[in-house]
Amino acid sequence: MFDAYLANTWIAGTVVALSAGIIGIFVVLRGDSFLAHAIPHGSFAGAAAAIYLGVSSVVGMGLAALAAAVGISLLGRKRQRRDTVIAPTLVFLLAGGAFLLSLGGNYTNQVYALLFGQVLAVADSDLVLMTALAIFGIIVVAIIARPLLLSSVMPELAEARGIHNGVIEFVFTLVIAAVTTASVPVVGAMLLFSLLVAPPAAACLLCSRPVRAGILSCVFSLLCMWLSIALSVVTDMPVGFFVALTCACIYAIAKITSIVRAR
Structure with missing residues (x-):
């Protein structure tokens, strides 16, 4: 279990868990679970296109996740309209990715790896890129933590204090895209959603303070x-x-x- 060939596996899993635990707290507080479910499907479609073209699947994931994040942010600027944009985008990206994979060979194995993860086959080059993206996402969240928290729980007060909720929302969507690109090779596009939502939601149930909830979320994510x-x-x-x-x-x-x- 702790053999040398599994070193990348444990490192990649730890990076994914920590980034998901931190970012997931804000996903839960903002009610962006559906968004966190849709962007990984964008990365799946990008990875499928990259495999079909014979280039790095991680690069394809990153570009597609970024495109999905930007598209959803621009088309669903009003929060009440966002779900109507996310739903068809999610279905289109998932179906498009499956179609692109069907054009090439070894369809079943590629779909299996992209949708459900392949943590035992993380290459050194992929590990470096994944770690860089995860660190980038964590640093950005640390920089905007205060306005992000305020816009998440009290958006009207945030606007009154001069915080541009639209800008904060757009930046956070890009962070989700970065964490998605880092995480999909490990846990897969279909199941990243559970890691981004369930441990943070569990932490929020047990802790009322955001900092403590964030720490507990990381602990739960690492345990999972x-x-x-x-x-x-x-x-x-x-x-x-x-x-x-x-x-x-x-x-x-x-x-x-x-x-x-409570009782």
């Missing part, structure tokens, strides 16, 4: 990822399945705990 990698190595089953399972279990335990505490 490390346990999932261990189970994947032992059972030779896809890591994405265990990520979804452990995330669901942690959220269920947190929900039950919050109900008991």
Whole structure:
């Protein structure tokens, strides 16, 4: 389980878990779960196009995730219209990615890896790019943390204090795109959603203060990822399945705990 050939696996999993734990807190506070579900599908379509063209799938993921983030931000400027933009975008990108993969060979294996992750096959070059993107996303969130938090929980007050909610929203959408590009090769486009939402949501149920919730979210995300990698190595089953399972279990335990505490 801790052999040398798995070093990239553990490093990549840790990077993904920490970035998802930090970014996910704001995804939950802002109610952007649907957005966090849609952008990974954009990265899936980009990776499929890159594979078809014979170039790096990670580069394709990044470009497509960026395009999806910018498109959704521009077309859905009003929050009440955003869902109507995200829904058809999500379906189109997922179907387009599947179509592009079907044009090439080895369709089943490529779809499987992109949708459900391939944490045991992270190359050194991909690991460097993934880490750089994750660090970039964390740094940007740290810089805009105060206005981002205020615009997330009290957007009217943020506007009154001179914070441009539209700009903050656009920057945060780009951060989600960066974290998506870093995470999809590990957990897959379909299951990144669970890592970005379930551990942070569980942390928010147990902690009322954002800083404590962020720390607990990282702890939950690391626990989910490390346990999932261990189970994947032992059972030779896809890591994405265990990520979804452990995330669901942690959220269920947190929900039950919050109900008991309230009583």
